[in-house]
Amino acid sequence: MNWKKLFKPSVLQTGHELVERGNVGLYSQDDNLYTGNVTGTDGRTYTVQIIDNGNAMPPSLYCNCDDFFNKKRCAHLAAFFEYLNEDQKKSSNEVDEDEFIPAEEVFPVSADQNADVPAYQKNYQFYQVARAVSDFFIPRTNYKKAKQIIAENRIEITDINNSFVNASYFHYDGEEDRHALFVKCRYIEPRSGLKYSREKKYSIALILKRNELYSYGCEVESCERYTPFMYSGLYPLDDIQKEDPLCEHIIAALLLTNDYLNSHPNYADNTDMAGLKLLRSFTDSDFVPDQEQVKKDVVIVPRLKLNSGSGRYNRNRWSYYVTNELTVDFKVGNDRPYLVKNLNELVEKYQKKDVYQLGKKAGILFSKEDFTDTSKKMYEFIRSYIDEESYRQDLTDGSKTMTSKELLLYGQRLDDFFSLIEGHSLEVKADEAVADEIRNPVTAMSSQLVINLHAEPNKDINGEFDGVKLSGYVPMIIEGVNGAYYFSGGMFARITKENFNAIKPFVDMAEYETFEFTIGRTNLSQFYYHVLPQIEKYVRLDTKDEQLIEEYLPPESTFSFFLDADQEDVYCEVKAVYGDFSYSLSNQNEKINDDNFYRDLSRENQIIDAVNGFFPDYDPKSGRFSCDKDPDTVFNIITEGVNSLMKLGEVNTSDQFNRLTVRRGWNLSVGVSVKSDLLSLNVLSSDIPMDELAEILTSYRSKRKYHRLKNGDFLSFEDNDSVAALEEMMEDLHLSVQEFTDGKMNVPAYRALYLNKMLEDHDEIATDRDKNFKALVKNFKAVKDADYDVPASLKNVLRNYQKEGFRWILTLAGYSFGGILADEMGLGKTLQMISALLYEKEQGNLEQSLIVCPASLVYNWQSEFSRFAPDLNVEAIDGPKSNRKEIITKSSSDVLITSYDLLRRDIDLYEKKHFGYMILDEAQYIKNPKSGISKAVKIVKSSHRFALTGTPIENRLSELWSIFDFLMPGFLYDYETFRSDYESPIVNGGDDELTQRLSAMTSPFILRRKKETVLKDLPDKIEEVRYTVFEPAQKKIYDSQLVRMKNLIEQTSQEDFNKNRMRILADITRLRQICCDPSLIIEGYDGGSAKLDLLLELIEEAMDGGHKMLVFSQFTSMLELIEKKLKDNGISYYMITGATPKKKRLELVNDFNENEVPVFLISLKAGGTGLNLIGADVVIHFDPWWNAAAENQATDRAHRIGQKSKVSVFKLIVKGTIEEKILKMQEEKQNLADEILNGEGTSFFNLSKEELLDLLQ
Template sequence: MEQKKAKANSAGEERENEEKPGRQQELEGQKLQQQEPEEKDAKKQEPAPEKIAESKESAARRETEMVVLNPGAFAPAKEADGQGAKRARDSYSYFDVEALRRSLGLTPDTEKKGLAHCRRREVVLDETHFGYTYYEDGILGDAEGRGIWKGEVFPIQMVFSRDRVLNVECHCPDCQKHFYGWYDRKRNCGWTAALFCLLEEYLDFYRPGDATDRTGHGLIASFQERRANRIRADVDAEEGSLTLRPRLTQKDGRLSLSFRVGSEKLFVVKNLREFCQNVKESATDTYGSGTRINHRMGNFTERGKEWIRFIRQVVQEEAQFEQRLVESQSWSRKAVGKSGALELHGWRLDRFYELMGEDGIEYEEKTGEGKRKGILTCGVEDPAVILRIRPQEEKNVFQGIRVEWDGPRFFEGSQTSYFIEDKSLRLCRVDPKFLEATAPFLEIADRSSLSFVIGRNNMAEFYYAILPRLGEYVEVREEDAARTERYLPPEAQFVFYLDAQRGNITCTAHVRYGEEEFSLTDLLLDDMEAGMEPVRQRVREAEIVYRLRQWLPCLNMERDEFHCGGEADLVYQFLENGLDFLLGVGEVQCTRRFQNLNRARKIRISVGVSVSRGLLNLDISAEDLSRKELLQILDSYRNKKKFHRLRGGDFINLDDGGLAMLEEMMDSLHLSPKEFVKGKMHLPLYRTLYLEKMLEEQETVYSTRDSRFREMVKEFKTVSDADFEEPASLSRVMRRYQIVGYKWMRTLETLHFGGILADDMGLGKTLQTIAVLLSARLEGRGGRTLIVAPASLVFNWGEEIRRFAPQLEFCLVTGGQEERRKKIESWQSFDVLITSYDLLKRDIPYYEGKRFDYQVIDEAQYIKNHTTAAARAVKLIDSANRFALTGTPIENRLSELWSIFDYLMPGYLYSYDVFKQEMETPIVKNKEEWAAKRLQKMVSPFILRRLKQDVLKDLPDKLEEVRYVRLEGKQSKLYGAQAQLMRQKIASQDADEFQKNRMQMLAELMKLRQICCDPSLCFEDYDGESAKRESCLELIESAVEGGHRMLVFSQFTSMLELLKPELEKREISYFTITGSTGKEKRQQLVREFNEGDTKVFLISLRAGGVGLNLTGADVVIHYDPWWNLAVQNQATDRAHRLGQTRKVTVYQLIAKNTVEEKIRRLQETKQDLSDQILQGEGGQLAGMTKEDFLELLEG
């Protein structure tokens, strides 16, 4: 039981003594009040010198007064009545005194006796204890006191819970008459009542205990102990100052590892399990005669930390082993972790070797002759082993040889073995090849030596099979080798006689020992019949027979032959593998009939490719084979056979890369073997690049390509050198990689292929596309273009065309249904029509019968689901050249890629059912590498993707882009009404009235800007669309899918609040900083953002525009531009600053045909005026006239 003690002669006395000071102060206060008037009068009469002295004293007191340096930092929470602290102290009492009194069962007479004992001070409350037991969850109390009667002192004890007295022991003379002082509660004595009276006063005064249960108390105590340990750690040690030094000891063939710990002086760690616990709890422990060491992990050196992690692993392993022994009620032993040393073997030895490092560790070897110490280092080498061989005789008769193994002691790890090299004191890891060759010796070697005898009958096996292998790794020293050689039997020489007839192969196998020759079929007879020739190497012979029967399993004992039973598969396997084996182990003789058997050969495949009439012509043939035979060979290959036997008996090896390529061709072109070899096949031209890729990868296939095919492939491989010149007006605008992208798109157009421009966001996919469209106009190729984009980007396309290609006439297909119909009907009046996915779905009937030269879909992931109306609509448009723009061609599933290709080149990736069966399922579910490679070969020529890191040299530090959105529906009407209201107000005022109402106009202008951002900012019940919010979320989603992280700035914190639920809905992680975010919290969020993977940081412009380093982001979005460009650029620089390793892309969202666009244009022409409008709260508006305001509000 944990204890809390309180000592007092009596609680009553303590209470009385506590009350006196309070009453005394009260009386003294009354006296002071009475004296105040007199003192005041006296002070009025004090002379001036005394006032001067008092002034000096006051000044001196002020010098020593305490001043709070951090006011409010740790101020307690205030309550309305200011009495919270008093209530917390006085109103709560855990122990129910009345319930305790009832449970004690005191009679009135007994209570009177108890009070009498208290008045006469015959009872003393010595101690109270409070704590927990394993049987009660709540806190228990124990009151211990003394009774004094006629000079004798006796103990009284009472144990109680919150509301019940559990036990009373009184040793007064009356209670001693009863067994062990127990007394019936109804007959508790006056001494017990007296002790309870004192306990009652104690509980009322000190109010100990609360409802914390045993588990909660233990948890708090644990945290308190850890906090105390951390404090002691900060005081007792410096970061990285503790050394943990290992020592390796070898004794009786075992390795053990012990440790010493300390800073200047090192102390032996006697119990490693306790040591690990101390590290875990950051505890302080005493070593030696009083040296205190705190075990916080951070106090140890880096090497020490590595050793601690190793010790933990071993100690945990030992603890688990010990627990299993206890659970199984098996024998027990002292766990290694409880001692100061770790036994090293298995994985422990492997890990120890890795941890040793270059510096080495202390080493001690204990033997019967004494100790040897030094510094042990690590290395990799084979041990120096000597194998001594000498004749073994008995009574002058040669019996065989004695072999002695002399080498170091080996210690087994889990992966390999180790030994200690004595001279240089190095722990060496043994090469696995050495272990493989010497394993039988190491398994039976005693310590480091081994001695055994090989008799005469086994000498051949030892000398011919074992010793040659051993000789590569050990030093062999042989005594009197000439004598031994006289008794060494001759080595086995194998001879094989091969024949072939009627599709069967036969083999007669013999073994020669000197001049004697034996049939290997003898091994298959009983020992009695075969005899026991002592000179024969039975094991070696058995090995040869076993391998021979792998190919020739049948046996004809009468003819002494092994054969294959005419099985074609066995004949093929023998010719491919068995013959080579026999040639390697002995002499092979054969008949002419066997020689006439041709070993399996590979076929020479030829592929002819040509181009005519917009199609690929493909012709497949094989040298010396008819089309029928080639068809049979392909059929055998597809049935997973290893060979094919021609009618003439020749074998064709089907393990051939050329056949694999033909199978891939058949699968990708969906042709049966019969269709594949019947003659010329006609394929779509878009298979050109895929076919070229396959032919390039297969050197065993002979191929011929006509000039047109070669030209097409060359054009595509040398895109950067293509003769397509970018428009002159864009030559200084486009960067090198953009010019390459332009040429790539032109090449695809020339070859009538579609393609995906999948550059990273901010790299200018729009500009590259506009360059292609402009070149068509300038080169007289004319034509019409349909661009389909998300609604938020439709106006952005118009602005980009106006900026980069003003020669192009474009039309935004927007407005009501009738207005859109008229625009589509007059399509030939424009070079480019721009519409949204949503409007294209509605207007698809109006596009019927209209053929476009180009069709471009922006943010092509919008058609990733091929079943949607948007995907079906873009595929219904009649267009000659199709391009797709997207930064994320695959977001989640491969079906998304299929849908885009189905738009670009229908049928190229087959139907979706076939694509799913042959590619998507094998790749995604079965992780089939061949399917992934096949898909990659098919699509890679038609996807151009460059990341920012790929084109760093061509990029400026910042990429800046303005994205325009157009207000529609309710939002547009609200903006128009507000702008009209402002125009009317301003128009109705003369110049003086306008000057007086400037601040009101500024507020109205702010409202107008809020409507641009989101009408919900100023209209609580607004339930319509918000063009800019939708555009921003689309941009965020696209950036996140492209692997980017971004900062989103807005001067309206309420706008950030509107974005939060949208991000949560899309499961996009975010942080937020506003003016209410504390400094410490800001720095914490900045650190977590830069070091973590949170995708979005929402920042109010004024709160986060300066002082933050957010280089974890590479995209910046200005939701509502700050018209003071210096402030806006400061915000951008939160990401684009020292430490940023990536290029930063900056997006500015502008509402089209609104005050935002007007002021942006003013920024370009009247920078000073722009600053005046929105730089301050009105102080800079003096120069803004009534006409300036009206110009801003023009529609």
Template structure:
């Protein structure tokens, strides 16, 4: 049994070996067949190439002079020898490389057999350089063993193997450089044989070193660039040239197109369509021209634009014409042909497009056709005119003059004219054209000629010839004789009278001693009865002027009158009489003189101060109160005059009346209250009233000493007698000391004010100085500071640092603990609380009286309807201050809310403020309302910018970094935009207003996709372009030794950044809304004193109240609607104490809502600048149109 099994096993082994042998022989045959096929194909290709060359030699002759046969033979032999040498040259020595490896003969034989059997296949062969500039070759191959395939790589020098590796199971390790041991790998041996055969049949590699290769690459790139430039130039080689034609006195233009040969464009509308679609069309018999605009020269592109404008105009005209004629002639398609008529704006555009280019011109008028090449020039033509006697009959009687002259044909543009002279097309001056145009209309081929009879010589000589003499050379044959027939120049006399609520005017024309009624030119001209000596045209012209004021005619009395129209009577008195005096002599009766325009009324304003009130006394000279009320009412109705009781007129265009109404509006007094004389006003109107009186010289004002003292105190704040505490004198900068004095001046006159200094200028220190000075001066009372919750401990630190003498209590803890602190408030100098706690504890403050009340970051009460705004306004305090770098973020109502806290009633009630100031400014850009607000609020706002007061502060550089989405992120963004467009398209205005919160949520989603799609798509695994850009920027900044603040509105985005920074081994701090106040202070201190490179901060939570001068780079990851908020965040680093230049990077996703937000910020940032000074901005509630603009609709 065992023998049978053994025999069976041996039989199977023998059969397996036989099958392997057969497979090997089959592979060998296949390899041999493949080799023979390749050789056959190579011979076939060589034979084909040989036959092709022989046919070309036989069928193609040499263009130009042939070479000498001997020379050709000699050169050919030399070339063949060169080719033979090149073919024989081998840089790499295949046989030497093969034998450079110590491989046993049986292994080498096996490897070469594997190669011949096709078990080894070449994948790649190339040359390169090693680190010592040595020239190296590399061959990569794939070896097969059964079902397995593994790579083999050999690197070689000119004569030896440098490196060999094989991934077959037999290779225990890589072969690096020279291996002195015998290798057992047949696959390396097979690859070496393959390399030997390849190098034998191919010219592979040469001795060019790395520098040589680099040099050649540079020159190759240069040739490529030149070739590209040539190709681009060739693209723009398509010429498109105009041809100007004159025919039957009219100009037209046609065009030719082509490269070398030019073809007429027969249908210009079809041509425009071809250009629009970059289409190809046929010209001539078979010339194909592509109309891609890029193919045309720059000049050609200009002419295309010119044609497009005219073709559109022609098509619209032809369409209107065809529609109007369709009912008569039926429908007929209209087209624009090969030429365009030139006139009006077309001619202007043609001339402008010519520039320095010469244009072909064909003149088809006249006996012979003429061709020229025209260039353009600006000059007036020379015009001559000859005046001679008009001969009639025997010539004994003088009948008039004959005028002859010449003028080139003028072609009218829009405001100027053109003429062609020789090889130039000339544009004339506008003034020249205005004077010569009537003459040009009567000019023909023979020039112009006309006759002027004796009765019209006065009009010609007195009115027309003086205009022509400026532009025409005039020749008179008998000047003295001609002028002896001219009548005397006319003089006019106007007779003014009044009576029965009417004013009359008689008009006489005097010629020497003779006087005529000018109404004759109307009544008798029809019958030709005007005396020959009269200048009827001039008289008619003067009558036309006079009838502006006297439009009615009394034929019986031969005079003009106003028809009792009071408005016309006023115009006669105000300006008409002076105009008549310019035309001639004016005579009037005593009755007329009773009608007069009185001088502006004198207004006196007395101002005094007593018992904390402003006393105002208004008086006018000799005008009763009742009439003054009517005058003010007429002025408000925007009338030009007021008719006084005595019949005279008062001109209401008077600055004193303007000031009175402005004062009445500002003080919110009724006209009746105003004219009664004495009024009592709040003291805070002092500075506004002084400004008005100062700007109106027409109003007499008397200010008492107390009033002048208040005004002087504000005008000379820098010289005020308020001394800052000695302990702070060395610390405070000059501008901070001035701010301290300004705050004390406000207090002295019981005013409140806004300290609106730029972020980082030390508003806190200025207020602490005021509180400390009050204590040192012995003033009793407790002060209250209200700040955002995140800044309570910051205020505590600042008090400890700058005013340890003050007893400061921070209101924190439970409600019971807070109540205890508030109840014992008199034991402290200062209480510090937050807006949120003040809302909850407001009842605890009900009976408390504070010396100073300061609200920090006063924009927290910008909405006057909120509980926070109401809470701060019910606190009882003697002096109120507001601190904020952005008094206006979104709307003017925010400024009103702050002033309603500071000085209730100062900007009126909100309804009045909105109606009289906010709405006119926002909706109509009303300058008067804006000026009024500036004058009122300006004195109570102190704003200084860092650039103005901190000359030693390092500069701040801003840079926008744009990123572009990849495919997946772009698709998500586009999908969200499409969704929002469809949603908005379906909504009415009412639905939009109702669903606005939903729409803003969708906008937020759009912004999150820009930041990182994973913020709103939970399983998103694609790219996030901005995240990658931010991480690169952070790494680059760290490498450069910088430390940075990174702001984002989205705390979830900060979480993603934290995860990435942790993965990169970068340490960081983080502040969000959930970070406790104590932890904030600790981290800020550690960051400024340590070396942690990154601080991640939520824009809303950490954008204010932090001093982070340890950073010199600020990165805004995403743009926020409100530019002021971003600026506040930036100023956490760019502030006092900063010693390095601060660089601010704003990351923007290109082509997205983020770019649109930037533009919207710029569009809306000017409002606050107008009111309070410079550099602040806002983005208000978005309108439907603004949202559509953000989406690119």
């Protein structure tokens, strides 16, 4: 068994070293099963097994190492194979005849003869065959055969070319490694022993990149590596092909290539495509000519070629089937243009500014000559065609499919060509069938093609009238996309798509441009009354013996409808009128006889179908169509049927039918008054009985189009805003039908603002508001002018928008309402809240208040109070339980500050406490209504409740509900009601109307401003995503983990998927860590990190510009790696993680804002809240997180009030990985929150199995 070819040379080498070290342990043999232990390079011992399946099949292999698990043939198996082989050799004294030879022995590189010459004179080999095939197997026997092939002169190089591989075809992302050496050889296979056998010639092709044999093809049919190919269509080798031993023919071609490179030193170098283009632009000139020195005198002259025929298969043009073929070729030159024989060459020479040879003695030097302006457009048309062909080659097998000297004109390409030549004359070369009809030259112009249609009576063999014979002429037409084209005399004309569609039936039936057809007697009506009117714009009818035809042409049909009604049903009688005769139309049961055979049955049946659409039943006794007493059908007839029938004929109605009424609206009035904390509503209607109101609303909720009143009238719900407004009021105020029927209702006062807006939006509802209601609404509409004076100590501190926030807080509190101050981070929510508390203190109204915030912000609040309101007595609840109890139960301070965690632990101490204001900072902490923190804050008693958060909605609408459940319990109903009435329809169904209603309901109690709208002097954030790609070692690790994860998830049931989300999240986290640096999860990894390199470049770039920056990462271990790199490069920095004490954090923040330290490393969660880092003007997110809101919070550590410079935000993303998918997901998932309050966010735990698999694609 030739086991070596199962492994790559590098793996064989490692396996050999393991054998040399004695790392292969004792093994057992059971028939053909071999089992052994191999100690790997990592010091671990692995179990390996080999089952020898004989020569017919490859062996079965097993190893319990990670490489084998990831479908790689590992060094442990290679070592065991060698161990077994050596053991067998010792016992049988066998010699391995089929050994492999190292590439460097087969393909030596010629050395410099003189080592003392200057460097620029030394031999330089850009391509080295030995290096390119170092990982390929070269059997000694095949090498000997290759040498013999060369010695017998049976192989030669026919083409060798240094170029670049096609990026789109070979799937390259960049330019850096596209150099390739294309080699083509001819191999001659000797004659066989048969008498009449001949030599056979085969092609062999290679594509060598600098460091690998990228592709090869061997067309020798007898070779085991036989690969049919076209030279330009080689495919990159896959991993399995790279493990196959090279055949003697490929080895021979490589030997010749190696000899060629050794004999042509300095054959190629690392100049890329852009560099070559630059060099060529200066060819044959010491300077780049000015525009004035380039003569624009080169013209391109197109010539059309027209071929007619019944159709043929053209294998060179997309397998395109043509009936009439129009092509164009070109002449190019100055005074005497020459025919272009190769359009590819013309484009290539022009792009390179090279010489294009016209003939033996004539040419165009494009570095000094250029096309005229008109010809330049024609050149661009040609170039786009060449590009199109190249792209098509990439999509197929890379083989050439085009005829290089002419272009086939069809479809969009024909439209584009005509646009270039319209108004100009050009030559046409046509085949004999149409040459006589074309006068050269032709002028391209838009036209209208009208067909002359000749009609004459058609008679049978007895001379009796038998219909009409029609004939005409239509020119040969070539169809484009936006029009069609034809030749006529000296004209090449374009007609519109409408024109072409009208005459297309005649084009399709034409043979040799003429057509003829017959219309029989019974179809005359159809042709004259229905077909001709549709095409009369483009057909000119010429009739012979018109009087005779008119004698047999029946009168055109018209139709009349009579509508009647009784108490039970609605009826319709239909008549067809032909001149003086009329016929009652039955339900297709009317009999045709000798007297009425001329009737237009096709049209009559169309009318019957139209009537049946509204009147589904038919009574043969009365000859009337009816509705079968169905009120839905009656409503449909009144609202739509009458108008539809009037378009088909004359409609008459009876008095009984006219009494059927559809009402589109009603008179509705709502009275509103305020009493204590309640709104009193009174609903009245002057024309709809209130006792029918319940039934009307039931019909509306059932999604019916109407409700039939007791008096028989139809009340239409279509475009009936009164009913819609009433239903909306009932739903949003949670009022029952019975309450509406009674006419009087009471609702909480916090519904006043929403109710007022709804009534303002519905002018059709009359309203009567009392003075208390008007005053409440007025105060909220004029918050800016509210009678609350900013404390004197803060008048010059607060900005205008902050003063508005201050008054908004006090206005809400004045009506015992709560609210969410949701200003974007950095706009001073803390200061606005402090100013309101200070005002209450100065007015003598401040009852002890409580602020609850994250632990990291407790001292920040205390510091802000000391800075802006030193007159307020503020105390932080901290220390041991006994100390906290003392403060909670006995402190007389104006304001107490505690953390969410301590509040939860001390909740029993708040049982008898009552606070004036209770304020939640970073209120997203209570987004989960079932959490202990949410339950704890809602237990504490207070008069006024406010929430501060920049992200009231991060992932789910339930988060908004939870906050409002704290502020004003019941405002958004209980959660089950909110979920069924709002959350589910909005999230799952995208209900825009409900989204607007929820926004209207909550907006009075949410104040949200963004920097760009309130702070014109605050610089905008400049955001940029910077991409990088993996290092090779890093990519292998990532791909291995990715494949394993995808396989695992695909094989996991939905139930197991839901149970194992934490495990899946851990695996995804490993993927994200690999994107950062594989050493985060792999001990001893030293393969490099592309993103870490990018970060260091970005840091150096920013430092060079005098910038200071914040670097965020979710992984503290990643920050430690960055820290090490910064130390190695002598870059000073600060770092904050979750383990950094809170007081230390403030010290580091202050130091960073004041000194010249350029870098601040911060873990995403530790730095997401409470830090003011305006000293930085660059923010770098090293890794993306699911929640964009968390990233934005981190960014706003720098982008906040006091920032004087523009803030640049960079996100570092590894392209083609889960990071890119997360980035895209962040953008898509923010829409929901934007619609409600302009927030954003998403979560891993919201992802379905299918969404997760999509992330991993």
